Amino acid sequence: MTAPLAEEAARLLERLRERGPRVHCLMNTVVRKLVADGLSALGAVPSMTDAPEEVEAFVGKADALCVNLGTLDAARRAGIDRAVARAGEARKPWLLDPAHCDYSPARTAYAAGLLARRPAVLRANAAEFALLAMPEDVVAVRTGETDRIALGAKAVAISNGHPLTARVTGTGCLSGALAAAFLALDAPPFAAAVAAMLALGVAAQEAATTARGPGSFEPALIDALFNLSPEDIRREARIDHDQSGL
Numbered sequence: 001m002t003a004p005l006a007e008e009a010a011r012l013l014e015r016l017r018e019r020g021p022r023v024h025c026l027m028n029t030v031v032r033k034l035v036a037d038g039l040s041a042l043g044a045v046p047s048m049t050d051a052p053e054e055v056e057a058f059v060g061k062a063d064a065l066c067v068n069l070g071t072l073d074a075a076r077r078a079g080i081d082r083a084v085a086r087a088g089e090a091r092k093p094w095l096l097d098p099a100h101c102d103y104s105p106a107r108t109a110y111a112a113g114l115l116a117r118r119p120a121v122l123r124a125n126a127a128e129f130a131l132l133a134m135p136e137d138v139v140a141v142r143t144g145e146t147d148r149i150a151l152g153a154k155a156v157a158i159s160n161g162h163p164l165t166a167r168v169t170g171t172g173c174l175s176g177a178l179a180a181a182f183l184a185l186d187a188p189p190f191a192a193a194v195a196a197m198l199a200l201g202v203a204a205q206e207a208a209t210t211a212r213g214p215g216s217f218e219p220a221l222i223d224a225l226f227n228l229s230p231e232d233i234r235r236e237a238r239i240d241h242d243q244s245g246l
């Protein structure tokens with residue numbers, strides 16, 4: 001039965017709205033605004049500084065960390081390394097999005113090294129996911145037309161969403177950041193990932209009812225995240241056990 005998972009997601013959305021968790025994002029430079037707006041619209045509080053000399057203080061103030069590799073340079077790598085270390089010391093959950101690790105062997109290797117430091121969740125698209133060996137104890141989220149979430153033998157497939165989501169740059173990054181927002185509630189990582197994919201998928205369906213293309217879909221998606229209710233998740237969730245494996 002998957003109905004309990006949808007119910008858990010609906011309750012996590014209620015809790016997120018009550019608590020307004022802080023999420024520190026080491027986000028690529030392309031999509032910061034969309035990701036910050038999406039987190040705020042849902043009810044979380046984003047911060048995005050990645051300067052190595054400041055990042056530990058920001059992680060210390062946050063309830064969870066989202067590490068996205070979409071744009072990297074030496075300073076950003078130094079910031080990521082310090083942020084992940086601080087999250088480990090402070091026992092704050094963190095999520096890894098190995099964005100574009102399929103474009104460069106150096107980035108693939110860096111992503112594998114970060115995965116060995118055990119984020120609670122890895123969120124990747126299919127091409128990125130195919131290059132990484134998943135540790136058994138890390139929740140795997142592979143997005144696409146169907147979002148698949150797995151932890152060891154436990155796996156579900158979520159078929160909410162709308163194809164326009166894939167035509168707006170940054171929605172994958174946003175899906176990871178939303179999962180970090182649910183992780184920030186101290187939710188079990190599998191439940192946090194399910195809640196995030198349902199929230200974004202159901203919001204995308206609503207946004208698509210008024211959008212005329214990707215340009216108007218983007219603000220409609222932010223509005224839909226703001227207006228999303230726990231009841232919307234209970235009613236719309238399309239979630240199945242996944243036998244196919246990731």
Ligand SMILES: Nc1ncnc2c1ncn2[C@@H]1O[C@H](COP(=O)(O)OP(=O)(O)O)[C@@H](O)[C@H]1O
Nearest residue numbers: 125143144145161162163165166171172173175
């Ligand atoms: N064909 C599709 N139909 C519906 N939703 C999709 C489709 N492709 C991707 N998505 C959604 O778009 C978002 C980004 O996913 P994806 O394209 O896999 O990541 P990325 O942007 O990192 O490449 C996710 O929320 C995913 O569910």
Ligand SMILES: Cc1ncsc1CCOP(=O)(O)O
Nearest residue numbers: 028030070169170171172173
């Ligand atoms: C286009 C681009 N280039 C480097 S990071 C980035 C954004 C990727 O965002 P997403 O994978 O969420 O579409």
Ligand SMILES: [Mg+2]
Nearest residue numbers: 099100172173
């Ligand atoms: Mg991506």
